[in-house]
Amino acid sequence: MSETPSHDKAGRDVVDHSAGELVEMLAQRKVGALELTDALIARIEDRDRALNAVVVRDFDRARSAAKAADALIAKGERRPLLGLPMTVKESNNVEGLPSTWGSPAFTGWTAPVDAVAVQRLRAAGAIVVGKTNVPPFLADWQSNNPIYGRTKNPWDLGLSPGGSSGGSAAALASGMTPLEIGSDIGGSIRIPAAFCGVYGHKPTYNLVPSRGHTPPGTDGGPIPLAVVGPMARTAADLQRALDVVAGPEPEEAKGYALNLAPPRHKDLADYRILVLTRHPLAATDSEVAAAVEALGERLNRLGCAVFRGSDALPDLAAQHGVYMQILGAAMSRGTPGAQPINAHEWMNALDAQLHFRRLWATFFEDFDVVIMPTFGTTAFAHDDSEDREAQRLTIDGKATIYFDQLAWPGVALLPNLPATAIPIGFSRGGLPIGAQIVGPYLEDRTTIHVAGLIEREFGGFVPPPPLTE
Numbered sequence: 314m315s316e317t318p319s320h321d322k323a324g325r326d327v328v329d330h331s332a333g334e335l336v337e338m339l340a341q342r343k344v345g346a347l348e349l350t351d352a353l354i355a356r357i358e359d360r361d362r363a364l365n366a367v368v369v370r371d372f373d374r375a376r377s378a379a380k381a382a383d384a385l386i387a388k389g390e391r392r393p394l395l396g397l398p399m400t401v402k403e404s405n406n407v408e409g410l411p412s413t414w415g416s417p418a419f420t421g422w423t424a425p426v427d428a429v430a431v432q433r434l435r436a437a438g439a440i441v442v443g444k445t446n447v448p449p450f451l452a453d454w455q456s457n458n459p460i461y462g463r464t465k466n467p468w469d470l471g472l473s474p475g476g477s478s479g480g481s482a483a484a485l486a487s488g489m490t491p492l493e494i495g496s497d498i499g500g501s502i503r504i505p506a507a508f509c510g511v512y513g514h515k516p517t518y519n520l521v522p523s524r525g526h527t528p529p530g531t532d533g534g535p536i537p538l539a540v541v542g543p544m545a546r547t548a549a550d551l552q553r554a555l556d557v558v559a560g561p562e563p564e565e566a567k568g569y570a571l572n573l574a575p576p577r578h579k580d581l582a583d584y585r586i587l588v589l590t591r592h593p594l595a596a597t598d599s600e601v602a603a604a605v606e607a608l609g610e611r612l613n614r615l616g617c618a619v620f621r622g623s624d625a626l627p628d629l630a631a632q633h634g635v636y637m638q639i640l641g642a643a644m645s646r647g648t649p650g651a652q653p654i655n656a657h658e659w660m661n662a663l664d665a666q667l668h669f670r671r672l673w674a675t676f677f678e679d680f681d682v683v684i685m686p687t688f689g690t691t692a693f694a695h696d697d698s699e700d701r702e703a704q705r706l707t708i709d710g711k712a713t714i715y716f717d718q719l720a721w722p723g724v725a726l727l728p729n730l731p732a733t734a735i736p737i738g739f740s741r742g743g744l745p746i747g748a749q750i751v752g753p754y755l756e757d758r759t760t761i762h763v764a765g766l767i768e769r770e771f772g773g774f775v776p777p778p779p780l781t782e
Contacts, residue, residue: 328352329776332397332491332550339386339396346382346396350375350440353398357443357489363470363780366483367400367490368461369410369444378440385438393557395438400490402481403444403461404451405431405541406525415449415458419529428525430494430541430558437557445480445493450528452644454504454688454718455695456480463695466508467777468744472692475505481544482509486777491546492554496526498539499640500688500722503734506544507747508692510736511774512764513544514551515722517755518729520571521555522562528647537643538636538726546774548765551733555757573755576762577681581770582616584763587623589685593630595720596708597689604738604746605686611771612684625679627672627728633720635665636727640719670728670754677753682763684750687734689718691744724751731757733764736774745775 327335327344338344354375357367375398382396401407404414406424413419427435435441446456446464456479457463464480466472467487474483478495482505485493495502497515506513521541527533543554560571578584588609590602613619638654639662645651654662689708698704704715725732733750740746750767752760767773 326352326488328356328491329488330491331547332394332399332545333547333553335491336394336397339382340391342386346379346386346398346440347376349396350379350398350442353442353490360487360489360780364465364467364483364487365462366445366464366474366480366487367443368446368480369403371407371410371441371443374409375440375442382438382440392438393553394434394492396440397438397491398440398442399434399492400443400445400481400484401431401434401441401494402478402496403447404477404496404526405444405494407431407441407444410444412529413460414451414528415447415460417459420460422529424525424529426525428541429522429562431525433558434494439492442490445478445484447478447480448476451477451496451498451501453477453701454500456483456505457695457697465695466692467780468509468692470780472694472744473508475508475692477501478505478513478544479508482506482511482513485509485511485544485546487780488776492550493544494541494554494558495544496539496541497722498536498643498726499719502542502544503687503722503732503747503749506734507687507736507745510745510747510777511544511546512548512551512736513734514542514555514757514761515725515732515734516540516542516555516559516757517731520755520757521558524562537639539643548733548735548761548768548773551764552758552761555761559757573758576759577756581612581763581766584681585618585620585679586612587620587626587680587683589683592720592724594633595689595717596711596713597686598691598708600740601686601689601691601746605684605748608684608737608748608767608771612767615770620680623676623680625676627669627676629720629724632669632727633723635662635669636723637719638662639666639727640723666727673728673730674754682750682752682760684748685724686721687747687749688721689713691740691742691746722749725749728754730754731760733760735764735767737771
């Protein structure tokens with residue numbers, strides 16, 4: 314094998330290639346897994362001093378795994394991620410590494426086995442070099458905790474990278490990993506993607522097993538609404554990663570196999586798209602709304618059937634009430650003093666959830682996807698307020714309730730729908746603006762495909778400027 318190039322023909326650092334490009338380069342032996350892993354580690358050691366995103370590091374084991382990957386590649390073996398170094402969100406169990414969910418209550422606990430998603434990544438040949446930062450109990454749109462401290466946004470160190478997969482998004486945008494696995498129950502994949510200008514996919518509920526992504530030391534059933542999903546710098550990498558981690562758990566695979574439907578259409582012009590820029594319960598910054606509207610206009614000019622409203626659209630305000638009821642029960646479980654709901658209230662909430670799932674199924678008979686804001690603002694300033702209920706976000710000059718913004722990510726969460734977060738432009742202040750593409754149940758390939766078509770037509774990830782403290 315020839316010596317590893319540090320740059321490609323265009324002068325780009327090798328580690329800045331997409332995951333798919335790197336896997337191909339590894340297979341062709343244009344770069345070695347150990348050389349690539351060492352380059353990524355050097356990048357982390359350099360850039361993470363300012364960002365504090367990769368808070369758990371496993372460099373020695375990563376180098377050993379890279380050597381093993383090089384040996385397999387030399388023998389001609391091929392796997393979807395063979396030799397690719399990457400990071401995963403701290404809340405994913407990785408054998409032998411701490412998993413704290415950002416809480417001192419779990420300090421000292423180490424995972425005895427990998428989470429199912431991590432197992433599948435490793436089986437596909439991925440090399441885990443470390444884990445990325447989160448807020449306590451994954452319950453904020455910032456990524457700051459008493460154990461690891463604050464993660465900063467690579468576009469502006471004074472701003473949040475989002476949460477709870479904020480370390481994931483910051484690491485991706487800054488070039489410290491080509492691929493990530495995050496999680497989402499309140500926008501925790503999509504909002505960090507929007508704040509940092511990268512891609513993220515909230516899968517259909519239960520498409521990716523969540524075993525090993527529960528509070529440390531627990532091994533219960535799937536958390537309602539919560540999903541595990543990929544984050545990347547390209548739409549194609551989202552699909553590559555999803556193909557690896559999706560599918561039933563081993564005991565369920567005895568009876569059935571995953572067979573996701575292909576994208577609904579090949580060409581962008583064939584898609585029927587509803588564009589939403591306003592939610593009845595969440596304020597939306599005029600720049601964010603304008604960017605989503607501008608995307609709709611560009612899609613219309615390409616020949617897409619673009620609509621601004623539909624009588625078939627479910628009542629978003631009523632749906633959000635059900636979402637908040639289920640979210641509150643899921644997030645407060647085990648919290649001292651939390652007020653539980655009784656079994657009948659819970660069953661009524663599940664009935665209401667099913668009602669909205671059926672309404673969305675009917676809606677998607679006439680539409681293919683919905684494009685809407687991911688969050689009502691661009692990245693906001695770090696805020697150390699202890700009371701999030703009292704915290705406010707300023708939107709178009711007005712103070713708004715912080716958690717009102719759950720409404721935008723909640724649109725896809727209650728009905729268990731797939732949603733792909735994409736970068737669509739920048740604010741006047743130079744910050745990334747994101748949108749989300751929501752699609753039909755179990756049609757994850759459609760939302761990711763549309764994301765890829767938009768990326769091809771209008772551009773995608775743009776790296777942030779060099780870091781300055």
